[in-house]
Amino acid sequence: MHGSEHSDVLVVGGGPTGTALATALASRGLDVRLVAPHPPTAYPATYGAWLDDLPGWAHGCAAQVWTDVRVYTGPQPTALQRPYALLDNRALLDTLLGRAGTRLDWTLGTVKHTEHAAGHDITHGVNGERWTASLVVDASGHGGTLHPTAYLEGPAFQTAWGLTAHFARPPITPGSMVWMDYRPVGTADSPATFLYAMHLGDDRYFVQETSLIARPAVNRALLGARLRARLDAAGTPPGEVLSTEWVAFPMNGAAPAPTRELSFGAAAGLVHPISGFQVASALNVAETLADTVCGAMTSGTDAAQAGWDVLWPEERRAARDVHLLGVRALLGLPAGALPEFFRTFFELPPQQWRAFLDPVTPAGSLARIMLRLFAHAPNGVRVPLARAALARPDASVKALQAAWFAAPQSGD
Numbered sequence: 001m002h003g004s005e006h007s008d009v010l011v012v013g014g015g016p017t018g019t020a021l022a023t024a025l026a027s028r029g030l031d032v033r034l035v036a037p038h039p040p041t042a043y044p045a046t047y048g049a050w051l052d053d054l055p056g057w058a059h060g061c062a063a064q065v066w067t068d069v070r071v072y073t074g075p076q077p078t079a080l081q082r083p084y085a086l087l088d089n090r091a092l093l094d095t096l097l098g099r100a101g102t103r104l105d106w107t108l109g110t111v112k113h114t115e116h117a118a119g120h121d122i123t124h125g126v127n128g129e130r131w132t133a134s135l136v137v138d139a140s141g142h143g144g145t146l147h148p149t150a151y152l153e154g155p156a157f158q159t160a161w162g163l164t165a166h167f168a169r170p171p172i173t174p175g176s177m178v179w180m181d182y183r184p185v186g187t188a189d190s191p192a193t194f195l196y197a198m199h200l201g202d203d204r205y206f207v208q209e210t211s212l213i214a215r216p217a218v219n220r221a222l223l224g225a226r227l228r229a230r231l232d233a234a235g236t237p238p239g240e241v242l243s244t245e246w247v248a249f250p251m252n253g254a255a256p257a258p259t260r261e262l263s264f265g266a267a268a269g270l271v272h273p274i275s276g277f278q279v280a281s282a283l284n285v286a287e288t289l290a291d292t293v294c295g296a297m298t299s300g301t302d303a304a305q306a307g308w309d310v311l312w313p314e315e316r317r318a319a320r321d322v323h324l325l326g327v328r329a330l331l332g333l334p335a336g337a338l339p340e341f342f343r344t345f346f347e348l349p350p351q352q353w354r355a356f357l358d359p360v361t362p363a364g365s366l367a368r369i370m371l372r373l374f375a376h377a378p379n380g381v382r383v384p385l386a387r388a389a390l391a392r393p394d395a396s397v398k399a400l401q402a403a404w405f406a407a408p409q410s411g412d
């Protein structure tokens with residue numbers, strides 16, 4: 001394709017989602033233009049994922065894997081028995097680009113909008129560029145560029161502030177990673193936040209104070225102060241700080257309607273509404289999506305519609321509704337109830353809490369897990385959960401129907 005103006009597919013965005021899809025399509029023989037405002041650059045965020053969520057080829061892109069993975073909702077840790085990986089973003093990018101061959105054209109630019117003319121899409125850049133393509137995919141990250149993501153009752157944000165530093169005394173058990181530490185820091189612990197932390201080797205640790213989901217978002221100053229207070233209270237203040245990271249993204253995207261351009265990744269609201277994870281899922285789904293788009297282009301059918309059908313089958317849309325019910329419940333919980341909620345959550349049989357965090361678990365199974373959680377939760381958690389369900393009776397009834405009609409899964 002090099003030099004030509006027209007491509008089979010134009011992908012907007014060079015994050016993990018855009019790169020994964022663009023390279024998957026190029027490796028299948030399509031001419032692909034990826035438009036991003038930056039050259040291929042290692043993704044700037046600290047990406048973690050459950051090792052078993054990553055496709056096999058991506059295991060080689062893990063910078064580190066922990067088998068000692070803990071959650072604290074009280075004084076004693078719960079061992080999660082599920083290895084967790086920190087991604088090496090440079091290795092991930094290089095691996096993805098390595099398979100694209102010469103059919104990928106990484107073009108510097110910022111997309112403004114698209115229009116449809118004479119059987120193809122014309123994409124306009126902010127500097128007057130024009131690129132034509134048979135299919136345009138918006139992978140431009142949270143909020144989307146071509147079709148703004150819809151958020152139920154307005155966006156609710158995950159925010160976090162963290163740092164990588166040398167520590168004279170270990171802030172967490174050496175060799176471990178702490179997925180969630182909800183133990184209180186002092187007396188004023190509203191809003192509820194938790195520590196997410198990893199031992200990176202030697203005396204280096206990554207520590208991050210996180211607000212799982214809130215509307216309005218918990219701000220950087222509060223999270224920074226809470227992190228310092230937590231580390232000071234434990235007698236483990238950081239020494240030399242090597243880097244800092246601010247995290248902020250919306251969690252509660254609704255399933256988008258089919259459109260002429262396909263949205264994928266964070267732009268499509270595909271961030272998991274309860275965990276905020278997306279990267280592992282995008283790496284997996286990019287392969288299926290690429291197969292589908294190639295198939296549709298070969299057979300001359302509507303590739304955007306075929307892609308949407310893969311991303312949002314009826315079952316997945318129903319599952320999203322159940323997850324959004326969970327979001328509403330989390331938003332309604334008083335700060336003090338969140339540790340209780342997660343204590344009950346991680347007391348579920350491991351296959352159930354894993355299934356709840358899995359982006360492809362069917363709605364019926366999700367709803368059954370929620371019912372089980374409700375049955376086992378203390379009253380301080382149950383009442384706000386019931387309130388959340390009653391506030392969206394339509395979604396609740398659908399979820400209950402899904403749970404009722406779903407064939408029991410093993411472990412349900």
Ligand SMILES: Cc1cc2nc3c(=O)[nH]c(=O)nc-3n(C[C@H](O)[C@H](O)[C@H](O)COP(=O)(O)OP(=O)(O)OC[C@H]3O[C@@H](n4cnc5c(N)ncnc54)[C@H](O)[C@@H]3O)c2cc1C
Binds near residue numbers: 037247248277
């Ligand atoms: C700091 C941070 C930490 C996170 N940690 C995790 C984690 O541990 N695990 C996890 O699974 N998820 C994590 N997330 C969630 C994360 O946002 C997504 O999983 C992931 O980054 C989304 O990938 P994406 O490619 O869809 O979007 P992005 O990574 O946001 O990439 C969007 C791309 O589009 C480009 N772009 C934007 N607008 C335009 C335009 N108009 N024209 C052209 N290009 C454009 C951007 O420059 C960028 O290249 C984290 C998010 C943040 C912010």
